[in-house]
Amino acid sequence: MNIQVVTDSTSNIPKEVADQLGIKIIPLSFTFGDEQIKETEIENVEFYRLMEAKNKIPQSSQPPVKDFIDIYEECARNGKKVLGIFLSDKMSGTYNTAVMAGGMVRESWGKFEIQVINSKTNCMDMGYAVIKAAEEAMEGKSFEQVVETAKHMLRCSRFLFAPKNLTHLRKGGRIGGAGALVGNMLKINPILTVNDEGDADIYDKVRTQKKAIKRIVENFKQETDSFGLRNVTVHHINALSEAEVLAKIIEGIIGKTPSIMPIGPIIGLHVGPGTIGLAYTTEEEIRKERIYE
Numbered sequence: 558m559n560i561q562v563v564t565d566s567t568s569n570i571p572k573e574v575a576d577q578l579g580i581k582i583i584p585l586s587f588t589f590g591d592e593q594i595k596e597t598e599i600e601n602v603e604f605y606r607l608m609e610a611k612n613k614i615p616q617s618s619q620p621p622v623k624d625f626i627d628i629y630e631e632c633a634r635n636g637k638k639v640l641g642i643f644l645s646d647k648m649s650g651t652y653n654t655a656v657m658a659g660g661m662v663r664e665s666w667g668k669f670e671i672q673v674i675n676s677k678t679n680c681m682d683m684g685y686a687v688i689k690a691a692e693e694a695m696e697g698k699s700f701e702q703v704v705e706t707a708k709h710m711l712r713c714s715r716f717l718f719a720p721k722n723l724t725h726l727r728k729g730g731r732i733g734g735a736g737a738l739v740g741n742m743l744k745i746n747p748i749l750t751v752n753d754e755g756d757a758d759i760y761d762k763v764r765t766q767k768k769a770i771k772r773i774v775e776n777f778k779q780e781t782d783s784f785g786l787r788n789v790t791v792h793h794i795n796a797l798s799e800a801e802v803l804a805k806i807i808e809g810i811i812g813k814t815p816s817i818m819p820i821g822p823i824i825g826l827h828v829g830p831g832t833i834g835l836a837y838t839t840e841e842e843i844r845k846e847r848i849y850e
Contacts, residue, residue: 560694560703561632563641565620565651566596567823568684569792578691583624585651585823587615596822604822605795605830617823619651625658629671633662638700639671642687642707644679645755672704674711677755677847679824681790681836682716708849712842713784717750717760717776718792718834719769726757726828748772749828753846770833774806777835781811785840789815794825794832803833 558579564570566584575582584595587604589611596604608615625641632639639659646652652675659671676683690707698706720726726749745762746769752758760776763769777789789807793800800817807815820832 558694558697559637560700561628561637561639562687562691562694562703563625563628563639563655564683564687565643566821567644567649567679568642568687569680569818569821569824570684570687571818574688578688578695580687580691581628583620583628583651585620585649586618587822587826588618589613589615593618599822601795601819601821601825605825608826608830614826615822617649617826619649619654622654622658622661625655626662629658629662629669630666633666633669639669640690640694640700640704640707641671641673642676642683642690643673644683645677645751646675647677647755648679648757670700672700674704674707674849675755676711677753677849678711678714678716678751680716680792680820681788681818682714682751683711684790685714685788685836685838686710709842710838711849712844712847713787713840714836714838715750715776715780715843716792716834716836717748717773718828718832719746719748719766719773720828721766721796721831722829723747724829753844753848766831766833770803773835774803774810777807777837778810780843781837781839784843786811787838787840789835789837791815791817792820792832792834792836793817794820794828795830796833799831799833803835807835 563581584597643652655673663669686707689710693703746766747759748761750760791800791804
């Protein structure tokens with residue numbers, strides 16, 4: 558395989574899948590005081606226990622440029638082309654650092670082909686595109702085909718999620734602080750998504766998380782009835798029992814058990830424990846407004 562697919566840890570791709578497909582995953586980190594921890598080096602349950610014990614939301618940080626350069630240079634030495642797919646540049650500087658590192662390695666090595674995609678999303682909304690690209694790379698598809706497949710998959714994906722409350726989003730500044738505060742006061746439970754520009758955005762507003770999940774399921778059924786279904790993952794943030802209930806509902810619709818996947822610390826610290834959602838991909842494009850260079 559002469560194509561190396563690279564992504565970051567917010568894709569939530571299971572290690573065994575990444576290993577099987579040869580995907581390189583660059584971890585983001587979080588900081589409690591003076592201690593910096595890579596999100597791939599701590600169990601999710603332990604992270605949320607630690608966050609609760611410290612009663613503090615940690616700071617997240619992007620990977621250092623060296624992490625990208627090390628992988629890119631290894632690929633350059635081995636004559637491999639690189640396809641990097643990273644979380645939205647509206648949520649992290651990871652994509653921009655990936656691009657910068659690619660330019661540095663190209664300048665040093667001369668002949669080095671790399672394409673870096675700003676996924677404009679995260680979690681398995683991004684992860685499914687990474688996996689499909691890696692599968693096609695293993696099948697021997699051309700670099701151009703693999704790149705176009707990744708972009709196509711990103712336009713076929715949707716991520717809808719319902720936070721338990723808006724405390725973490727407000728503190729992290731991921732949506733307007735005043736809006737989050739008013740939402741909590743009025744007991745509004747928004748359904749959130751990642752919009753076509755890559756920002757966390759409000760998809761719909763309901764009164765309870767239970768109603769939010771019901772609305773997510775309705776939207777999932779409407780879109781997959783119209784555009785077909787490739788994959789679906791039930792995402793959760795330290796809320797496994799609730800995720801299992803949602804998985805049973807989805808199983809009743811599609812006739813098979815969907816995967817259940819916890820969201821890691823980096824996204825989790827911004828959205829907060831108790832969050833439930835669906836990431837799914839359709840056969841036809843549902844996000845044609847997602848423009849990729």
